[in-house]
Amino acid sequence: MSVASPASEHLAVVHASVAGRARFEVAGLYRSPRIKQQLETARSDMTGVNRITASSLTGRVLVLYDPDISMADIIAAIVDHEQLCINSYWNPRM
Numbered sequence: 001m002s003v004a005s006p007a008s009e010h011l012a013v014v015h016a017s018v019a020g021r022a023r024f025e026v027a028g029l030y031r032s033p034r035i036k037q038q039l040e041t042a043r044s045d046m047t048g049v050n051r052i053t054a055s056s057l058t059g060r061v062l063v064l065y066d067p068d069i070s071m072a073d074i075i076a077a078i079v080d081h082e083q084l085c086i087n088s089y090w091n092p093r094m
Contacts, residue, residue, distance in 0.1 A: 011079050013071075014060060020067035023060055024078065030059030039078075046077040 010027035029035050036056040043052045048069035053062040065074050 011075065013075070016071060020065055022063050022065070022071065022074065024063065024075075025060050026054070026078075027059075029054060029056060029061065032056050046074075049074065049077065 012025040014023040014025050016022040026035075026039070029039070033056050036054040039054045039061060040052050043049050048066040049063060050066065051064040055061070061078070063074060063078065
């Protein structure tokens with residue numbers, strides 16, 4: 001899969017043809033160093049995710065994960081965390 005396909009309202013799969021490696025476009029990440037940092041530090045909260053590299057210059061995230069974990073589980077974990085990041089960005093009291 002090399003063309004962005006929507007996985008949620010705020011997340012699109014850009015490339016996921018290699019097992020254990022996926023690139024996503026994340027709404028709210030572009031030009032947001034705060035969300036970049038939150039996504040990269042979220043790895044410890046996501047089971048099966050080995051590394052997250054986010055770019056606030058491109059709005060994309062590279063996720064290296066255990067290939068035994070389903071893509072649906074990886075997407076769900078990112079969407080859950082991404083929603084928390086975006087909500088806390090717009091509502092800093094969270």
